Amino acid sequence: MKQPEASLAKRLARGMYGGFCGARVWANGLASSPSKIAVHYGGARAGGAGGPRVKARRLREHFPEAGWRFNLVYTLSSAPHLSSAALARLRRRGTPIVHNQNGTFYPAWYGGDWRAENRRMARAFHAADHVFFQSEYCRRAAHKHLGERDGPAEVLFNAVDTARFMPSDTSRPEGPIRFLITGRFGRHHQYRLEVAVAGLRAARDAGLDACLTIAGQFDDAMLLEIRQQIDELDLQKFVKISGPFSQADAPDVYRAADVFLLSTHQDACPNAVLEAMACGLPVLYSANGGVSELVGTEAGVGLKCAEDWETPRPPTAEAMGAGMLKIAEQRGAMGAVARTRAVERFDIQPWIQRHREVFEQLLK
Secondary structure (H helix, E strand, C coil), rough: CCCCCCCHHHHHHHHHHHHHHHHHHHHHHHCCCCCCEEEEEECCCCCCCCHHHHHHHHHHHHHCCCCCCCCCEEECCCCCCCHHHHHHHHHHHCEEEEEEEECCCCCCCCCCCHHHHHHHHHHHHCCCCCECCCCCCHHHHHHHHHCCCCCCEEECCCCCCCCCCCCCCCCCCCCCCCEEEEEEECCCHHHHHHHHHHHHHHEEEEECCCEEEEEEEHHHHHHHHHHHHHHHHHCCEEEECCCCCCCHHHHHHHCCEEEEEEECCCCCCCCHHHHHHHHHCCEEECCCHHHHHHHHCCCCCEEEECCCCCCCCCHHHHHHHHHHHHHHHCCHHHHHHHHHHHHHCHHHHHHHHHHHHHHHHHCC
């Protein structure tokens, strides 16, 4: 099932909020610009859960939000609040725009007017002076659905605080291999849990002593069907369902597992994968989208899945079960590589520094 289109009330609220963001851009033109970096985030909200909000929060820790007298605007593709008029106003004033481009809308996951959503997303993408793509897959998806753009752009993967997300300092307890899957699970992501649960059944039938924890936010009707699947497969003792968790709790959630599982079709650049890797977890994942760029060939096991913009193509239960068996055999070595890879390639400090370099260059 695909993610449904936003309700009328939600679309109206979004329009009103966009108008407020545009008015702030217009009013800022009446003030003189500061000499130091002063970033406005175009209406993107910060928070402790959800990839875009976490990204906005991390940036604000180093580049605080300037609601007034800002000299640079940072836009996120998942929060396209600024209208074409507001973006044109910024360009006329010479205010630099930096854009962070995640995934795009397409029929395989979105049940509404995906073309209209991409048109909204494309406004800042084409108006920006510099674009950060979250992965090469994100670049490819943007060029396919938003159009080729002129101007500087580069891939800058998401980042993780490897000093906070780190492996446990206690020895692993005896018992089954602990798989973990996390996220916000609406009806359009039901397949993610179905294949994980069915894969666990296949792995256990093949002799693997394994269990699964599902942590996150759930659609109630979808969760009822997943519980029925768990009962039908006689996995009640081996599947634990827990609720949402904050960024403050996240390291402990990962450290309570042995392997991170991600079965999303064409995921772009999920923060959760980097957080799990930083905590020393190898990753079992659908090998389409951008996740293979994060995990590489030695920090996990990719399950071959076709790229498809029309229909989700998750791994089969048999493939998931076989992947569980394979990664269980190598989890120690792969987990060590995952931690090293997270520290060397995805630590938060170089990510912040690259933002600072681009900001300063644009403000010269």
